[in-house]
Amino acid sequence: MTGELRDGYDVVVVGGGAAGLNGALLLARSRRSVVVVDAGAPRNAPAAGVHGLLAREGMPPGEVLERGRAEVRSYGGSVIEGEVVGAERDGDGFTVGLADGRTVRARRLLVTTGLVDELPDVPGLRERWGRDVLHCPYCHGWEVRDQAIGVLACGPMAVHQALLFRQLSADVVLFAHTQPAPDGEQAEQLVALGIPVVTGEVAAIGAAGDRVVGVRLADGTVVERAAVTVQSRMVARAGFLAGLGLTPAPHPSGMGEHLVADAAGRSAVPGVWLAGNVTDLAAQVGAAAAAGAFAGAQVNADLVAEDARRAVAAAREPLGV
Template identity: 70%
Template structure:
């Protein structure tokens, strides 16, 4: 990345993942001045490959981002390393402040800062996150098919996860205490339920080997599924009056946005996991592209209105 940062741009894109880069691509191809400011902490960094994205199956996440940055730069956009810590209204636009004190002005702001996965406090879990501690059957399920998988009850989506991963293996254990309809669903699908508390994740030769229970028993597993609490990253949006709210699914907190990414704050758009907690890479990229197109259209309409006003002022003088 280059740390070159001009004083002002048409659009500042906060976050350089799939959503941010695809939004920047759309804007730069529309001949907008754009800078992507990225803190360099992608959610999918631990993953070995991207899945479910046509034409990019198994590509390492870092390679996708490298290609995206090169494409964005190829159309004249800037990509800058930095963390945005503040944003304030500045006339019709915004003044954005970085952690190192740098500031940049922009007419529009596209926020694609993603989310943070909060894992249960179980020893050994975090170390294997994104490898054989998983959350999404569409992102990782094929890679663990037919293996011994455990699902750790850790949120309102845990039973749903178990139903989805049951499609991928016959050897599935649910660690928790489901009730009512949930217990019936698991039983009907032949999913073993273990109600004892999980105290640790066991590993052997840099891979999961089992789940330790509070009575000392270890149940052999090769992968473990957890429902993380997903929390959108966007603290600086509070400066503009935007605040996170609980997601309807109960999966965490997000920043609400309209179908094209627009928010209640004129000039601010959101795309990707900051607003859609369940968006995979392809969906996040598509949302970024859609938001970028609408930002450009919004700027076009603003500029057209200004041109019409200027034209009306000239016409009477020219015909007098």
């Protein structure tokens, strides 16, 4: 995924996941000069397959991305490996800086850098992430259907997550961990659906035999589960945009921090568009790809309008209009 950078492009796409590649595809097909700069650290790398994506169900994430890169290149777009560390206003465009010292100029930026999952500080959790420690019932639920599932409470959506996984298995346990046990209507829902609540802090997650996860409590009790689900705190990868005044804001759901965009993907900074998980924390691969395509079309329309204004100005100049 290496490549040379030109001096400038119509659009620099920062992030080469589903949103970035689909946005670049639309732009390349519109005959825009476009380069995708990707750091090569996709969020879904630990997953065995992509799910819920029509016609690509179960395909390894790396294969989906490789096909996407080939499609972008087939229309003249570029995809290069690199980490963007800064972006600043440069006249009516932008200068983008990479970690290796290279810079590239762009008329517009499409930011699709996604997010990072911040997990609770429980030993063993990160090591098993994406295998038998999961987060999304739509991404991984079918694979653990009818199995013993544990839900680790560590955010405002814990009960909701337990209810979603209860649709997939009759054996679901909610571990309250460091949060108060649910009360009121939530407690009634859990009881009615047969979801027991285990109180006490979870001290570690580890193997407890073949294909069994041991959830060890602080008092030494071990509860065996086939899979554990946890709601990560999701934070947009956006540090490189600080120089433009764009910083993550709390998401209304309470699930983390995102960059704010309007329905078309426009950020508060003219010329900068956002798509995918960097602005929509809950977007799955298909939704992120669709958002990237829509944002790419909006960026192209914005450039078309600017090109038309420039053409009119150039045509009037000889006439002194």
